Amino acid sequence: MSRKTNQELTPWQKYQKQQKEQQRAQSSVFTKARPKRIGKKLSKLRKQQNWKLFWKMGSLIVIFGAALLFIIYLISPLSHIQSLKVSGNQALSDRSVLSSAGLKKGDAIFNVLGQEKALTQRARSKNVKIRSLQVSISHLNHVKVHITEYKTAAFLLHNNKYHVILESGVISKVGQKQPTGHYPIISRFKKQSTTHKMISQYNKLEKSVQQNISEIRFAPTKSNPMRVHLFMNDGNEVYATLTTLAKKMAYYNSISTEMKQNGVINLEVGAYSYPFK
Structure with a gap:
C-alpha cells in the first residue's frame, strides 16, 4: 500500500508529520554541532594541562639549578x-x-x-x-x-710593677717594669673598688687637666679617709677628696693661673692654695 500524499492526509496527520520532520531536523543539527563543541573543550583542556606541566617542570629546573650553583659555590674558592x-x-x-x-x-x-x-x-x-x-x-x-x-687611662703601680689601666676600668694582670707613654701613675691604692672609683673620676676630667697629672696617690687621713694626693706636671700639688675629684678639679686651671709661684691647692673643703714652704 503506497504512502498517502499531502492532499490525502487529514489536517491532524499533516500536523503530526510536520512535528516529526522538525524533530528530525533539530536532532541532526545537535548531532553535528556536539562533536565540534566537545573538540574545542578538549583542545582548551589540553593546552591548560600543557601549561601547568610546563610551569612545574620549569620550577623544578630552577630549584635544582639554584641548588647546583650553590653547591658549586660552596666548594669553590669564592x-x-x-x-x-x-x-x-x-x-x-x-x-x-x-x-x-x-x-x-x-x-x-x-x-x-x-x-x-x-x-x-x-x-x-x-x-x-x-x-x-x-x-x-x-x-x-x-x-x-x-x-x-679602649684607650690607656693610667698605670697602676703594684708590687714594683706597672699595670695598664684602661678607660673601661679594667686593669691588666700582666705588669711591666716601666710605664710607657705620658700617662699618670696611680699608686698606694690597695682596694680594687677604690681604684675603679679613681679611674671613673679621672675619665670625667678635662683632657688638659688629665695631661697635666703626673701621679695620683691614695693618701687617706682620719678626717678624710678618701683623700688623694695629685702631683702635677706644672709643679703644683693637689689634695682632694676622691668622690668629688672631677667636680673640684674643674677649677684647677683658674686657681693655678692666679698663683704667683708653685704650691699646694687644697680642694678637700672649699678651694684654696698656698706656696710651698
Missing part, C-alpha cells in the same frame, strides 16, 4: 676568605685582633656574614683592649675588620 685587612688598631697588632676574633684566611665566608655581634663578643672576651669590632666584605671574599680600642 666561598672562603681570600684576604683579611685590619684597621683602627693602635696598641694591638693585626695578628692579635684577628686571633681574638677567631678569623683567619681560608675560613668560610659564612663565618663572617651576619656574625658581627658574635665576633665582637668573642674578640672582647679574648682581649679586654677591644671595645668594638666592625666587619665588611668586598669582592665576595675580601674581609675588612675595623676595631675601636
Whole structure:
C-alpha cells in the first residue's frame, strides 16, 4: 500500500508529520554541532594541562639549578676568605685582633656574614683592649675588620710593677717594669673598688687637666679617709677628696693661673692654695 500524499492526509496527520520532520531536523543539527563543541573543550583542556606541566617542570629546573650553583659555590674558592685587612688598631697588632676574633684566611665566608655581634663578643672576651669590632666584605671574599680600642687611662703601680689601666676600668694582670707613654701613675691604692672609683673620676676630667697629672696617690687621713694626693706636671700639688675629684678639679686651671709661684691647692673643703714652704 503506497504512502498517502499531502492532499490525502487529514489536517491532524499533516500536523503530526510536520512535528516529526522538525524533530528530525533539530536532532541532526545537535548531532553535528556536539562533536565540534566537545573538540574545542578538549583542545582548551589540553593546552591548560600543557601549561601547568610546563610551569612545574620549569620550577623544578630552577630549584635544582639554584641548588647546583650553590653547591658549586660552596666548594669553590669564592666561598672562603681570600684576604683579611685590619684597621683602627693602635696598641694591638693585626695578628692579635684577628686571633681574638677567631678569623683567619681560608675560613668560610659564612663565618663572617651576619656574625658581627658574635665576633665582637668573642674578640672582647679574648682581649679586654677591644671595645668594638666592625666587619665588611668586598669582592665576595675580601674581609675588612675595623676595631675601636679602649684607650690607656693610667698605670697602676703594684708590687714594683706597672699595670695598664684602661678607660673601661679594667686593669691588666700582666705588669711591666716601666710605664710607657705620658700617662699618670696611680699608686698606694690597695682596694680594687677604690681604684675603679679613681679611674671613673679621672675619665670625667678635662683632657688638659688629665695631661697635666703626673701621679695620683691614695693618701687617706682620719678626717678624710678618701683623700688623694695629685702631683702635677706644672709643679703644683693637689689634695682632694676622691668622690668629688672631677667636680673640684674643674677649677684647677683658674686657681693655678692666679698663683704667683708653685704650691699646694687644697680642694678637700672649699678651694684654696698656698706656696710651698
